[in-house]
Amino acid sequence: MFFKLAIGALSAAVAFLQVNAESHTVTFNNKCGRGTPHLYSQTGQLLSTGGAWTSNGEALGLIAFLQTGGCGNNGEGCTLVEATLKNGGSAADISLISPHEFSVTSGFGYYDGCDGSGTDCTSASCPKAYRQPNDNFAIVGCGANNVNLAITFCD
Known part of the structure; x- marks a missing residue:
């Protein structure tokens, strides 16, 4: 009987964790007719070259x-x-802080x-972009859980 109760409790705990697992997806819409979207992690790892990318947990510093052809790494x-x-x-946010500069129309939405x-x-x-490190007005926040982000080029 104890074994059945333990298995039942473990199953309930796993189900709870799966339902409450954090997940976020980044999608791209490239309307430019040229170029390849690139998504990198804060550690410099290439995560996507245009396909949807999903994190299993927090996605920090993307x-x-x-x-x-004209962008650095x-x-x-x-x-x-x-x-x-x-x-x-x-x-x-969108950053145009040097060495970044305007190249194509870009936008994002949750x-x-x-x-x-x-x-x-x-x-x-672009008045809504970071140009100086203290341009905090450029940040668009979201408090929702498991929110996703769509990035569009040349819209």
Whole structure:
């Protein structure tokens, strides 16, 4: 009898963890007709070259850009989308802090939570982008759990 109760309790615990597991997906929509979306982790690992990427847990310090042949390995010379996706405290922004610079129209938006929140950078003057390290107005936050992020180029 004890064995059956222990197995039952273990099964319930595993089911609870699976239901409450943190997960986030980053998707791309490249409307430019050229280039390849790149998504990197904070450790410099290439996570995606255009396909959807899903984390099993927090996704901290992500960077994304459209590699058109003129971008460095960390998106230098190109428009950069930065994101951290974590339950209760996701944040994303567009960075044009040197050595990053406007290359293509870029934008992002949250979905499956905080729908409609995001920003677009449509020109080199991009008023909603980071230009200096203290331009915190550029951050778009989201407090939803398991929120996802769509990044679009040339919209």
